[in-house]
Amino acid sequence: MERKDWPLWEVFVRSKAGLSHKHSGSLHAPDAEMAISNARDVYTRRSEGVSIWVVESKHIHSTLETDSESMFDPNEDKIYRHPTFYDIPDEVGHM
Amino acid sequence: MSEHELQAIFDRKIENEVKIEPKDWMPDAYRKNVLRQMSQHAHSEIVGMLPEGNWITRAPSLRRKVALLAKIQDEAGHGLYLYSAAETLGTDRERIVLDLLEGKAKYSSIFNYPALTWADIGAVGWLVDGAAIVNQIMLQKTSYGPYSRAMIRICKEESFHQRQGYEILLTLCRGTEEQKAMAQDALNRFWWPSLMMFGPSDKDSPHSAQSMAWKVKRMGNDELRQKFIDQTVKQADFLGLTLPDPDLKWNEEKGQYDWGQIDWEEFYNVIKGNGPCNKERLAARQKAYDNGAWVRDAATAYAKKRAERKNKEAA
Numbered sequence: 001m002e003r004k005d006w007p008l009w010e011v012f013v014r015s016k017a018g019l020s021h022k023h024s025g026s027l028h029a030p031d032a033e034m035a036i037s038n039a040r041d042v043y044t045r046r047s048e049g050v051s052i053w054v055v056e057s058k059h060i061h062s063t064l065e066t067d068s069e070s071m072f073d074p075n076e077d078k079i080y081r082h083p084t085f086y087d088i089p090d091e092v093g094h095m
Numbered sequence: 096m097s098e099h100e101l102q103a104i105f106d107r108k109i110e111n112e113v114k115i116e117p118k119d120w121m122p123d124a125y126r127k128n129v130l131r132q133m134s135q136h137a138h139s140e141i142v143g144m145l146p147e148g149n150w151i152t153r154a155p156s157l158r159r160k161v162a163l164l165a166k167i168q169d170e171a172g173h174g175l176y177l178y179s180a181a182e183t184l185g186t187d188r189e190r191i192v193l194d195l196l197e198g199k200a201k202y203s204s205i206f207n208y209p210a211l212t213w214a215d216i217g218a219v220g221w222l223v224d225g226a227a228i229v230n231q232i233m234l235q236k237t238s239y240g241p242y243s244r245a246m247i248r249i250c251k252e253e254s255f256h257q258r259q260g261y262e263i264l265l266t267l268c269r270g271t272e273e274q275k276a277m278a279q280d281a282l283n284r285f286w287w288p289s290l291m292m293f294g295p296s297d298k299d300s301p302h303s304a305q306s307m308a309w310k311v312k313r314m315g316n317d318e319l320r321q322k323f324i325d326q327t328v329k330q331a332d333f334l335g336l337t338l339p340d341p342d343l344k345w346n347e348e349k350g351q352y353d354w355g356q357i358d359w360e361e362f363y364n365v366i367k368g369n370g371p372c373n374k375e376r377l378a379a380r381q382k383a384y385d386n387g388a389w390v391r392d393a394a395t396a397y398a399k400k401r402a403e404r405k406n407k408e409a410a
């Protein structure tokens with residue numbers, strides 16, 4: 001493996017206990033262990049995190065921009081999925 | 096979809112402030128423009144470590160030393176954020192770095208000036224990071240998503256850089272006559288080059304109009320430069336230092352400062368490679384690249400060995 005073939009890793013940081021890991025950025029490293037130690041130096045210099053995940057970018061599958069209409073637009077007319085769709089008299093109180 | 100339709104989608108996104116993401120269709124010229132700007136920006140962060148790195152071992156106290164070290168480490172981080180963002184446009188790190196070493200990519204002309212005294216470290220933090228912040232705050236709203244996110248991250252870290260620089264100058268200005276003179280001397284040398292950091296006037300800047308149209312840049316060079324001057328004058332007054340511009344004066348009507356003339360000949364001369372430190376800076380980057388080769392090789396070999404061992408255990 002040449003330097004230029006070091007895989008790209010996506011870095012996810014949990015900012016504090018109880019919260020989800022969130023994408024922070026990416027970096028190159030020859031393996032997962034080095035990706036984690038580099039991620040610590042690059043993305044958590046000011047106690048931004050309590051836990052780091054790294055995953056090789058090639059393992060991430062995503063929707064395509066060209067698909068986005070057929071993927072997400074159908075939700076727009078399903079207003080019955082929202083609480084405000086239902087009429088509950090004020091007398092009932094908060095629900 | 097035809098190129099015409101794709102272009103229309105792209106244009107609509109720009110118009111509606113929707114960020115362009117790496118896998119989205121974009122015109123080749125946009126890709127090139129953003130890549131050039133991010134690569135220049137990344138190299139500036141990295142080369143920018145050199146004048147300050149020169150003073151780590153000579154910082155006057157442990158407090159100053161840890162602050163300077165942390166600041167320079169941040170700049171390395173900024174370089175990495177930006178290299179990563181640039182790579183999303185289909186180039187690789189090695190190529191970007193080699194472009195710098197081969198003289199094909201630029202970096203900010205300011206880093207071709209030397210940091211001669213300890214006061215220069217103060218002036219760099221206050222003025223050079225100060226000017227960079229004005230530019231970077233604007234770039235948080237750039238139309239290219241990864242660039243915008245890198246800028247948001249960077250802006251969070253920059254304010255400490257400027258404050259540590261200003262504090263250095265404040266301490267010198269409250270010290271002996273000699274120390275105050277040293278601060279004034281640093282300001283005299285760094286003021287004009289800091290104003291040059293915003294680039295040529297928009298009317299002479301080859302990329303400015305197109306960058307603005309694509310919302311890669313959200314404000315022109317002249318407007319940013321004026322903003323920087325207006326906010327810096329009272330900071331200089333507080334230090335009791337004089338900005339080296341006899342034409343600088345408040346213009347009540349415009350609500351901003353009038354100021355003198357930038358020596359653009361000096362600017363273009365430095366860009367062409369004839370600044371005080373151009374050769375030294377590139378040589379230092381080449382040396383770091385060469386001396387780092389064994390580390391990169393060792394990391395690769397170690398990862399390979401570890402993977403093989405794991406495979407053997409699994410077998």
Ligand SMILES: [Fe+2]
Pocket residue numbers: 140169170173249
């Ligand atoms: Fe920076």
Ligand SMILES: [Fe+2]
Pocket residue numbers: 170224227253256
């Ligand atoms: Fe900085």
